[in-house]
Amino acid sequence: MTTVEEPTGTGARQVRSLVDVQKGEISREIFIDEQIFKAELENLFPRAWLFVGHATQVPNPGDFFSSWMGADPVLLTRDNKGELNVLLNSCRHRGMRVCRYDEGNTLQFTCPYHAWSYSIDGSLVDTPGALHGVPQQKAAYGTNLEREKWGLVRAAKVHNYKGLVFANWDPEAPSFDEYVGDFHWWLDNLADAFDGTEGGTEAYRGVHKWRIRSNWKFVSENFLGDTYHGASTHASVEAVGIGPGGKGKRRHGERQNEGGFSKGRMKTSFRRGHGASDNIAYEIPYPEFAEDDLDDYFVAAWEKRKEKLQAEGRLLGGRGPATLFPNMSFAAGFPRTILVAHPISPTETEVWRWYLVDKSAPEKVRDWLRRYYMRYAGPAGMTEQDDMENWDYATESSRGVIARRYPFNYQQGLGQETASDLAGSVHSHHAIAGEVNARAFYRRWAEFVDNLSWPELTKLAQVDDRTTEHVAETTDVAGGVKVLDAVDVVDGPPAK
Amino acid sequence: MPIDEALLERMLLLESVSEFLYREADLLDERRYTEWLDMLAEDYQYSVPLRMNVAYGETDAREETRAGREILWFDEGKETMSLRVDQLNTGLHWAEEPVSRVSHLVTNIRLDAVELPEVSVSCRFLVYRNRVADETDFLVGRRKDRLRQVGDSWQVVRRELLLDQSVLLAKNLSIFV
Ligand code: FES
Numbered sequence: 001m002t003t004v005e006e007p008t009g010t011g012a013r014q015v016r017s018l019v020d021v022q023k024g025e026i027s028r029e030i031f032i033d034e035q036i037f038k039a040e041l042e043n044l045f046p047r048a049w050l051f052v053g054h055a056t057q058v059p060n061p062g063d064f065f066s067s068w069m070g071a072d073p074v075l076l077t078r079d080n081k082g083e084l085n086v087l088l089n090s091c092r093h094r095g096m097r098v099c100r101y102d103e104g105n106t107l108q109f110t111c112p113y114h115a116w117s118y119s120i121d122g123s124l125v126d127t128p129g130a131l132h133g134v135p136q137q138k139a140a141y142g143t144n145l146e147r148e149k150w151g152l153v154r155a156a157k158v159h160n161y162k163g164l165v166f167a168n169w170d171p172e173a174p175s176f177d178e179y180v181g182d183f184h185w186w187l188d189n190l191a192d193a194f195d196g197t198e199g200g201t202e203a204y205r206g207v208h209k210w211r212i213r214s215n216w217k218f219v220s221e222n223f224l225g226d227t228y229h230g231a232s233t234h235a236s237v238e239a240v241g242i243g244p245g246g247k248g249k250r251r252h253g254e255r256q257n258e259g260g261f262s263k264g265r266m267k268t269s270f271r272r273g274h275g276a277s278d279n280i281a282y283e284i285p286y287p288e289f290a291e292d293d294l295d296d297y298f299v300a301a302w303e304k305r306k307e308k309l310q311a312e313g314r315l316l317g318g319r320g321p322a323t324l325f326p327n328m329s330f331a332a333g334f335p336r337t338i339l340v341a342h343p344i345s346p347t348e349t350e351v352w353r354w355y356l357v358d359k360s361a362p363e364k365v366r367d368w369l370r371r372y373y374m375r376y377a378g379p380a381g382m383t384e385q386d387d388m389e390n391w392d393y394a395t396e397s398s399r400g401v402i403a404r405r406y407p408f409n410y411q412q413g414l415g416q417e418t419a420s421d422l423a424g425s426v427h428s429h430h431a432i433a434g435e436v437n438a439r440a441f442y443r444r445w446a447e448f449v450d451n452l453s454w455p456e457l458t459k460l461a462q463v464d465d466r467t468t469e470h471v472a473e474t475t476d477v478a479g480g481v482k483v484l485d486a487v488d489v490v491d492g493p494p495a496k
Numbered sequence: 497m498p499i500d501e502a503l504l505e506r507m508l509l510l511e512s513v514s515e516f517l518y519r520e521a522d523l524l525d526e527r528r529y530t531e532w533l534d535m536l537a538e539d540y541q542y543s544v545p546l547r548m549n550v551a552y553g554e555t556d557a558r559e560e561t562r563a564g565r566e567i568l569w570f571d572e573g574k575e576t577m578s579l580r581v582d583q584l585n586t587g588l589h590w591a592e593e594p595v596s597r598v599s600h601l602v603t604n605i606r607l608d609a610v611e612l613p614e615v616s617v618s619c620r621f622l623v624y625r626n627r628v629a630d631e632t633d634f635l636v637g638r639r640k641d642r643l644r645q646v647g648d649s650w651q652v653v654r655r656e657l658l659l660d661q662s663v664l665l666a667k668n669l670s671i672f673v
């Protein structure tokens with residue numbers, strides 16, 4: 001016997017009933033159940049904006065990088081006009097993966113099976129990815145084959161945000177800017193250089209890719225605002241010390257969490273599901289480095305950024321860790337890295353990690369950061385190793401029949417959310433504890449997985465019912481939908 | 497039949513190198529990490545590049561990420577290695593608590609170059625890890641070691657591993673490969 005509802009007529013369970021954000025209880029089924037996993041693949045990943053890769057991985061015409069969007073393999077390509085395209089990596093004839101290389105350069109993908117070829121050369125085809133060559137076309141199809149209909153499937157929308165390339169399969173999806181909202185401040189800090197130069201970063205060559213036996217949401221949730229796990233999970237690396245200050249110094253630098261809540265650190269949780277472990281008013285300068293020249297470099301970068309941002313009227317915080325709903329997590333400071341949790345099954349995930357560096361970084365800085373990132377993150381990273389142990393065995397031990405009857409507890413700071421100046425967001429009540437971000441993530445997740453329509457999803461996102469102040473979105477969203485009045489929202493948690 | 501002195505010399509050298517590498521495997525599998533660190537030279541360099549799926553003809557240019565410049569699984573010296581030992585010795589390193597069962601198999605040992613007091617050695621490795629119950633990893637590949645004679649034994653100066661996986665199928669690399 002299970003405690004979950006039976007499938008509804010829509011073919012998917014009402015997963016919203018498994019996510020009780022008012023009580024702060026979430027069923028373990030959402031991490032284990034096959035049907036729910038299928039509903040995620042159907043209703044969430046094909047509608048969400050997903051991170052595909054970094055523009056600097058494909059600098060030249062013909063460059064491609066193989067990636068995944070949910071359960072689908074894709075190719076990020078740069079065509080000969082310099083435009084970025086995201087193409088489904090599956091032949092339209094019998095589905096063969098037309099490209100099994102991780103990266104390379106070509107203006108044409110020829111399928112090994114029967115040799116249909118697809119071109120991204122605009123002088124040969126009108127649409128990049130269009131079907132260009134079909135062996136024995138006349139004999140095989142006469143005049144019947146409409147080649148323009150059988151090109152590689154293209155992502156409906158592609159957005160290059162300062163080098164971060166996102167795509168969406170759904171032509172009805174809101175624009176990237178609307179989807180991201182004021183969470184963009186964290187993406188800015190990720191994509192901009194340490195001295196504030198806009199989009200001044202590039203990806204190091206080499207993406208860590210590895211398999212874990214855990215549900216993908218454990219990963220997203222962890223980076224979304226679970227600063228609570230650090231003290232226990234990362235006790236060993238913290239005891240050893242791998243940070244900028246040298247041996248024995250803290251892994252993020254000594255200033256991390258300085259002052260905590262008393263210094264104004266709060267988590268930021270967006271109604272649209274995004275979340276960050278900090279807030280943009282929480283300003284901590286870059287860490288102190290053991291080596292003087294590195295220290296000088298980062299002090300100078302901080303000062304330059306401070307001057308630039310203050311001139312623009314911007315706040316200086318917002319380094320994360322953070323998660324862009326649903327599965328792109330990142331940290332914009334020390335380290336500076338992007339993670340995507342690709343779903344494989346309810347209990348298996350392929351994790352990818354990219355590492356960013358300032359384009360203008362001198363050789364010494366570039367090499368120091370590279371070594372720090374590798375000893376910190378990825379499967380060999382002294383911090384990340386211990387995370388995987390938790391996610392894997394949390395997944396495994398939630399599979400049991402008895403275990404599944406008991407929900408997880410997400411009650412930290414329940415009803416103690418505080419108002420935020422950023423549209424559609426609230427803050428945690430505490431700098432380290434506080435699960436408001438996770439509650440919002442799963443709430444949004446359930447709305448997608450239950451396949452609510454875009455108008456419904458948009459309407460729900462427009463009012464934040466988590467504080468008495470009911471911070472409404474200030475921006476007029478595409479399609480002319482006006483800001484809703486707070487009274488439209490029922491069922492909000494008791495506010496304090 | 498006259499004894500080929502040069503060949504005999506080389507066989508003895510190979511025997512000495514093999515004995516050293518087998519002893520190293522024993523120390524690791526017996527979790528005597530602090531003793532193992534003494535087998536590494538102070539200027540030890542360790543690198544394990546990422547391996548990519550690339551086209552025939554592009555393997556030299558693209559197949560592996562480059563030490564010193566790009567992202568690898570490991571690209572570090574003895575200092576970081578000893579931090580890893582310190583981490584294992586805290587007893588709080590959950591990735592290895594409870595401790596894993598590990599066997600390092602070293603085989604196909606050949607002397608690539610003899611430039612005493614240093615030699616270049618190539619071999620294959622198979623590292624087997626089993627932990628908790630059914631969690632089992634096989635890490636297999638080629639290895640190139642540069643060894644230096646120190647007294648009547650050796651130290652590892654440089655080690656490059658080519659792990660035969662592109663997507664790592666183990667959840668982490670919390671053991672010494
Ligand atoms: S499957 Fe690609 S050409 Fe037939």
Ligand SMILES: [Fe+2]
Pocket residue numbers: 222229230233234383384387
């Ligand atoms: Fe962690």
